[in-house]
Amino acid sequence: MSVPATATGVVPAAPPPTTKRRIPTWTLLAAVPGVLLVLAVLETVTDAHDLASSGTIAATLVATTPIMLAGLGGLWSERAGVVNIGLEGMMILGTYGAGYFGYHHGAWAGVLGAIAMGMVGGLLHAIATVIFGVDHIISGVAINIIALGAVQYLASLTFVGLPGGGSTQSPKIPDVPTLTIDSLSDKLGDIEKDDTFFVSQLAALLRALCTNLSSLVLISLVILVLSWFVLWRTSFGLRLRSCGESPAAAESLGVHVLRYKFAAVLVSGAMAGLAGGVLAMVASSNYRDGQTGGRGYIGLAAMIFGNWRPGGLLMGSGLFGYTQTLGLRQGGTSVHALLLAVAVLALALALVQLRQGKRVGALVVAVAGLAIGAVYFGIDEVPGDFTNMTPYVITLVVLAFASQRLRMPAADGQIYRKGSAG
Amino acid sequence: MNPRLTRALLAVSAPVLALVTAFVITSLVLAAAGDPVMDVWKQILSWPEGRNMANIINNASVLYLSGLAAAVGFRMNLFNIGVDGQYRVAAFTAAVVAGEAWLPGYLNTALAIVCAMAVGALWAGIAGVLRATRGVSEVISTIMLNAIATGLVAYLLRKATVRVEGSNSIGTKKIPEESWIPNISIGDGPGQEVYGFVVLAAVVGFLYWFVLNKTVFGFNLRATGSSTTAATASGINITKMLVVAMLISGAVAGLVGLPILFGESHNYGSTFQSGLGFAGIAIALLGRNNAIGIAIGAVLFAFLNEQSNPLQILVHVSPDIVAITQGVIVLTVVISYELVRRYGHRIEQQAVARALERERTEREEVPA
Numbered sequence: 001m002s003v004p005a006t007a008t009g010v011v012p013a014a015p016p017p018t019t020k021r022r023i024p025t026w027t028l029l030a031a032v033p034g035v036l037l038v039l040a041v042l043e044t045v046t047d048a049h050d051l052a053s054s055g056t057i058a059a060t061l062v063a064t065t066p067i068m069l070a071g072l073g074g075l076w077s078e079r080a081g082v083v084n085i086g087l088e089g090m091m092i093l094g095t096y097g098a099g100y101f102g103y104h105h106g107a108w109a110g111v112l113g114a115i116a117m118g119m120v121g122g123l124l125h126a127i128a129t130v131i132f133g134v135d136h137i138i139s140g141v142a143i144n145i146i147a148l149g150a151v152q153y154l155a156s157l158t159f160v161g162l163p164g165g166g167s168t169q170s171p172k173i174p175d176v177p178t179l180t181i182d183s184l185s186d187k188l189g190d191i192e193k194d195d196t197f198f199v200s201q202l203a204a205l206l207r208a209l210c211t212n213l214s215s216l217v218l219i220s221l222v223i224l225v226l227s228w229f230v231l232w233r234t235s236f237g238l239r240l241r242s243c244g245e246s247p248a249a250a251e252s253l254g255v256h257v258l259r260y261k262f263a264a265v266l267v268s269g270a271m272a273g274l275a276g277g278v279l280a281m282v283a284s285s286n287y288r289d290g291q292t293g294g295r296g297y298i299g300l301a302a303m304i305f306g307n308w309r310p311g312g313l314l315m316g317s318g319l320f321g322y323t324q325t326l327g328l329r330q331g332g333t334s335v336h337a338l339l340l341a342v343a344v345l346a347l348a349l350a351l352v353q354l355r356q357g358k359r360v361g362a363l364v365v366a367v368a369g370l371a372i373g374a375v376y377f378g379i380d381e382v383p384g385d386f387t388n389m390t391p392y393v394i395t396l397v398v399l400a401f402a403s404q405r406l407r408m409p410a411a412d413g414q415i416y417r418k419g420s421a422g
Numbered sequence: 423m424n425p426r427l428t429r430a431l432l433a434v435s436a437p438v439l440a441l442v443t444a445f446v447i448t449s450l451v452l453a454a455a456g457d458p459v460m461d462v463w464k465q466i467l468s469w470p471e472g473r474n475m476a477n478i479i480n481n482a483s484v485l486y487l488s489g490l491a492a493a494v495g496f497r498m499n500l501f502n503i504g505v506d507g508q509y510r511v512a513a514f515t516a517a518v519v520a521g522e523a524w525l526p527g528y529l530n531t532a533l534a535i536v537c538a539m540a541v542g543a544l545w546a547g548i549a550g551v552l553r554a555t556r557g558v559s560e561v562i563s564t565i566m567l568n569a570i571a572t573g574l575v576a577y578l579l580r581k582a583t584v585r586v587e588g589s590n591s592i593g594t595k596k597i598p599e600e601s602w603i604p605n606i607s608i609g610d611g612p613g614q615e616v617y618g619f620v621v622l623a624a625v626v627g628f629l630y631w632f633v634l635n636k637t638v639f640g641f642n643l644r645a646t647g648s649s650t651t652a653a654t655a656s657g658i659n660i661t662k663m664l665v666v667a668m669l670i671s672g673a674v675a676g677l678v679g680l681p682i683l684f685g686e687s688h689n690y691g692s693t694f695q696s697g698l699g700f701a702g703i704a705i706a707l708l709g710r711n712n713a714i715g716i717a718i719g720a721v722l723f724a725f726l727n728e729q730s731n732p733l734q735i736l737v738h739v740s741p742d743i744v745a746i747t748q749g750v751i752v753l754t755v756v757i758s759y760e761l762v763r764r765y766g767h768r769i770e771q772q773a774v775a776r777a778l779e780r781e782r783t784e785r786e787e788v789p790a
Binding site: 085124128133134135138142144147148149152153154156157294297300301383386392395396401403 | 451455457501503552556557558559561562563565566567568569570572573574576577580700703704707740742743744745746747748749750752753756757760761
């Protein structure tokens with residue numbers, strides 16, 4: 001809209017832009033006790049008793065970490081403008097790296113090996129997309145195919161004949177050190193057994209944090225905070241993010257766009273490799289064929305759900321890790337209890353949408369909520385096949401609701417050739 | 423050089439370059455691992471015997487359908503990675519419907535095929551609707567739907583099955599013999615039979631080419647895939663086109679499991695083949711979304727798969743090496759097409775520059 005110059009030569013100022021209300025940062029900290037409160041209520045109301053025990057929370061931490069790291073890898077790559085669908089393949093490479101280097105040279109060598117193998121995948125993706133300008137999704141799909149084939153080939157080459165090893169699994173990998181504070185852990189265990197409303201759940205959370213906490217989980221959380229710091233508080237991060245928002249503008253300011261993209265994809269591969277390493281070394285004790293089970297894609301979904309920011313990514317990964325854990329432990333009753341929570345949430349959402357005037361949306365959500373409530377009262381426990389698909393269904397539902405409010409980096413997926421700033 | 427000859431050479435050089443590069447890279451991997459490179463290639467590139475030939479054609483027809491399903495999506499810039507889940511749900515439905523045999527003979531078969539296509543379309547349609555109305559990336563939603571399909575089919579299989587005599591696997595009711603699609607024999611030995619479904623696969627390929635290139639609907643679809651703004655300007659409803667494209671892709675995907683169902687296993691069991699979805703994507707990319715190209719790609723992949731089966735026994739090399747080859751082919755094809763395109767562009771620019779220079783000197787000579 002062109003503003004014509006008035007006779008006096010003064011251009012009338014545009015009205016100040018209305019800032020969209022962003023979710024404030026304190027919600028991230030308030031989310032944890034809030035969720036515990038909801039779970040405490042659910043445990044009192046339903047039959048489920050394993051919703052927020054220290055075992056469940058500990059397992060959730062272990063399940064969340066690979067998803068979170070994969071999502072972090074996706075974050076680094078997409079913030080620089082390169083879509084990385086190949087995270088699954090890089091994770092598979094990481095599991096193999098952990099298996100091979102971990103068995104032959106020790107636990108920490110396994111971690112470094114996982115990172116290195118993931119980086120090899122990242123290198124391949126970087127060469128294809130940044131140097132040759134291949135469509136990012138095609139390259140990612142190709143890397144998934146290559147990584148799977150390469151790892152199966154290498155596994156049958158290197159693991160056959162070793163004790164406990166075979167063409168589809170590696171021998172046992174030595175563990176990384178874990179941390180335990182015995183006295184605190186025992187006291188918290190007593191409080192948890194008392195079964196007082198909300199206090200027991202809080203005790204369970206604290207107990208999970210100080211009992212057998214794997215150092216890799218701690219390291220991953222540190223990496224998450226470091227990533228936030230580097231990407232949002234340093235000039236390197238600012239330039240990297242500008243490559244993902246407008247590479248032409250960045251190049252005109254002298255930023256070597258292609259180098260930043262290349263570096264970002266390498267880091268992305270390293271993160272995905274580490275995710276695979278955590279999967280092989282913490283969530284289980286060796287490399288196994290098909291171990292990743294789609295976690296690379298769930299990590300991507302967590303990243304999208306988190307609006308391409310580390311805080312949201314952590315929340316999204318936590319949600320998926322929790323639902324995955326629930327599905328595995330006492331799946332039938334726990335997921336059954338979740339149904340009640342989802343039904344209540346849906347009805348609340350319908351009310352909110354009604355107040356906002358969205359009649360059709362409110363109706364759809366209300367019907368869904370009532371249907372889920374009917375299922376909850378109709379059956380006693382959810383069959384095993386359905387509990388296994390809980391994280392995938394939750395991913396779909398969350399993405400369906402949240403996708404509209406999200407904003408991806410503006411030049412994400414754009415194939416950029418050096419000097420095309422025009 | 424004659425421009426038509428140049429163009430023909432360029433068109434051929436891209437896939438040849440891609441294949442050669444992929445083979446070289448595979449050889450490097452084999453050499454690095456210490457495996458006998460020449461022996462592996464001698465086995466893989468040997469002419470297949472009769473039984474292997476039949477297997478190759480059968481697998482190729484299945485892969486061809488998978489590739490077509492993915493290609494329909496690609497033409498619309500949609501990545502239908504969910505072919506895996508779609509074909510399994512559809513094959514299960516077809517097996518149940520055909521097993522019940524509400525209609526006699528081939529009517530039963532036709533009904534089952536239609537049901538399979540409908541269910542496949544529905545499963546893909548979920549992702550399409552989510553993408554069209556809520557903007558959810560279809561890459562992730564189709565992958566999630568794959569996993570959900572696995573669980574759903576496993577659950578339904580437990581509910582609707584009959585124990586197969588003499589084995590430990592469970593499966594749906596066996597399809598009555600009058601509904602089986604007869605196999606075509608291509609030789610005298612055992613197992614040299616090709617599924618009759620090959621004919622239907624060829625028909626689907628022809629329809630793919632015809633609808634996309636010779637009908638108004640196909641033109642609209644290709645237009646939306648090339649430029650959504652131009653398509654909207656010419657009056658095409660993008661949202662509807664998106665959903666319809668996913669429905670069609672899902673319907674074709676639904677056919678993927680049927681050759682095996684009607685030609686060999688005759689019921690859906692817990693050991694039904696999975697994993698054909700990703701291969702279809704690779705083949706669609708390899709064939710550049712072209713009906714003939716996808717066919718060639720399907721035959722190539724099926725050939726590699728079949729000829730690498732005895733590698734473990736004969737040369738002690740894991741047959742997974744061809745998975746590396748196939749993945750590398752996907753990358754090299756795209757890269758080589760891009761390189762050849764840039765090279766052809768440069769040749770063209772040089773030719774134009776030379777022609778302009780000649781014209782300029784000729785014009786300068788005239789007044790003299």
